[in-house]
Amino acid sequence: MPAPTMPWRRIAHLDMDAFYASVELLRRPELRGKPVAIGGHGEPSRRGVVTTATYEARAFGIRSGMALRRAAELCPQCVFLPVDFDEYRRYSRRFKAAIATVTDRIEDRGIDEVYIDLSAVQGIRVDGGAPVARDIQRRVLEATGLSCSIGLAPNKLLAKIASDLRKPGGVTIVDEADIPALIWPLPARRINGVGPKAELQLEELGLRTIGELAAAPLSMLVARFGANYGRWLHEAANGRDERPVVTASEPVSMSRETTFERDLHLRRDWQALAACLAELCREVAADLRRRGYAGRTIGVKARYDDFRIVTRDQTLPGATDDAAAIRRAAFECLGRVPATRRLRLLGVRVAGLARTGAGAEPPRRGAAGASTAPGASSAEPAPLAAAEQAELPLSGEGNPLAL
DNA sequence: TCTGGGGTCCTAGGACCC
DNA sequence: TCTGGGGTCCTAGGACCC
Numbered sequence: 001m002p003a004p005t006m007p008w009r010r011i012a013h014l015d016m017d018a019f020y021a022s023v024e025l026l027r028r029p030e031l032r033g034k035p036v037a038i039g040g041h042g043e044p045s046r047r048g049v050v051t052t053a054t055y056e057a058r059a060f061g062i063r064s065g066m067a068l069r070r071a072a073e074l075c076p077q078c079v080f081l082p083v084d085f086d087e088y089r090r091y092s093r094r095f096k097a098a099i100a101t102v103t104d105r106i107e108d109r110g111i112d113e114v115y116i117d118l119s120a121v122q123g124i125r126v127d128g129g130a131p132v133a134r135d136i137q138r139r140v141l142e143a144t145g146l147s148c149s150i151g152l153a154p155n156k157l158l159a160k161i162a163s164d165l166r167k168p169g170g171v172t173i174v175d176e177a178d179i180p181a182l183i184w185p186l187p188a189r190r191i192n193g194v195g196p197k198a199e200l201q202l203e204e205l206g207l208r209t210i211g212e213l214a215a216a217p218l219s220m221l222v223a224r225f226g227a228n229y230g231r232w233l234h235e236a237a238n239g240r241d242e243r244p245v246v247t248a249s250e251p252v253s254m255s256r257e258t259t260f261e262r263d264l265h266l267r268r269d270w271q272a273l274a275a276c277l278a279e280l281c282r283e284v285a286a287d288l289r290r291r292g293y294a295g296r297t298i299g300v301k302a303r304y305d306d307f308r309i310v311t312r313d314q315t316l317p318g319a320t321d322d323a324a325a326i327r328r329a330a331f332e333c334l335g336r337v338p339a340t341r342r343l344r345l346l347g348v349r350v351a352g353l354a355r356t357g358a359g360a361e362p363p364r365r366g367a368a369g370a371s372t373a374p375g376a377s378s379a380e381p382a383p384l385a386a387a388e389q390a391e392l393p394l395s396g397e398g399n400p401l402a403l
Numbered sequence: 404t405c406t407g408g409g410g411t412c413c414t415a416g417g418a419c420c421c
Numbered sequence: 422t423c424t425g426g427g428g429t430c431c432t433a434g435g436a437c438c439c
Binding site: 113309313 | 431432436437438
């Protein structure tokens with residue numbers, strides 16, 4: 001039985017070039033041409049990682065995800081700037097609006113990239129799409145002053161790899177016929193969905209490049225990675241991907257988390273942790289309300305000083321966007337986190353989201369019922385209740401943990 | 404004193420229901 | 422009393438992405 005064939009498609013992947021750093025250079029033009037890294041508080045002496053570095057900084061070996069401290073060692077003259085997400089979001093909206101003047105077939109993939117389905121663009125089957133890609137680049141540049149790179153391919157997987165081949169400012173077409181020459185020599189890690197763990201396992205199988213992966217027996221991949229992921233790896237390495245461009249989606253969860261300047265002990269530093277948790281709950285509640293959502297599943301995430309992560313969550317009878325209800329559930333969850341080591345990070349997450357606006361949501365039960373918090377009733381350990389009280393006077397402005 | 408913050412999706416076991 | 426499945430929800434962990 002022959003698989004139904006996909007209709008002809010032309011998918012673009014657009015990736016902004018060194019996005020955060022480029023936005024910063026717009027307001028700090030005197031830094032142009034210098035090594036600049038964006039991350040954390042912009043101070044290499046404090047905890048944080050590089051989110052984006054200019055191409056000049058990358059020449060020193062600075063990479064995103066690298067500790068700021070390490071980046072400063074590699075390049076002492078590098079200029080460090082703090083992240084300013086509000087500003088990046090403004091530019092993100094602008095460049096996406098510029099693309100929307102060409103087509104509305106856009107899939108949001110975060111702050112600095114999108115997929116665009118160009119299949120219906122006039123004449124694209126003849127010219128391959130390079131002219132419309134150049135036109136999009138020009139519109140993005142005029143709207144923002146920023147450059148981007150675009151990959152054009154029959155699917156998202158190949159378009160994503162293609163956009164990375166000629167950075168910055170490139171337009172790269174990858175068709176099925178180009179796969180052996182352009183895609184197969186690349187490391188398997190370049191496939192979107194192959195991360196550090198999978199890369200390591202592939203290496204153990206002697207598979208380094210996408211071509212080697214494509215030639216590997218399917219049975220070997222399935223034996224190693226399971227039926228789903230194994231089959232997907234095989235398809236991906238051969239350039240096959242039928243995922244549609246998804247133009248609308250609903251959020252699944254909202255969360256807030258923070259890494260402490262110094263690691264905190266669950267009992268000895270309880271006051272500071274409790275104040276932190278309460279603040280995270282206020283923030284996530286504010287985010288929910290601003291965006292018009294409420295959620296049923298409340299959870300906390302803790303990262304120990306050895307980087308292990310534990311999560312605990314609790315599902316309420318009804319969705320809530322109330323800071324106090326979220327806080328009660330979050331404290332119950334934190335009470336179940338083993339106090340085995342010090343914590344370096346604490347987070348709060350609300351999932352199971354439903355829209356609150358425009359009567360889309362059924363009447364809320366329990367969650368807003370002041371004294372009877374669902375799930376936080378008799379199950380709540382007494383020491384926690386006391387500790388929760390104890391944090392209240394502390395919950396002021398600013399970060400009480402910046403010691 | 405390496406290693407951020409905000410997400411999505413998948414897996415897997417147990418509870419519970421039919 | 423034992424033998425069964427399927428389906429959904431809840432919880433925890435983990436890989437991966439931007």
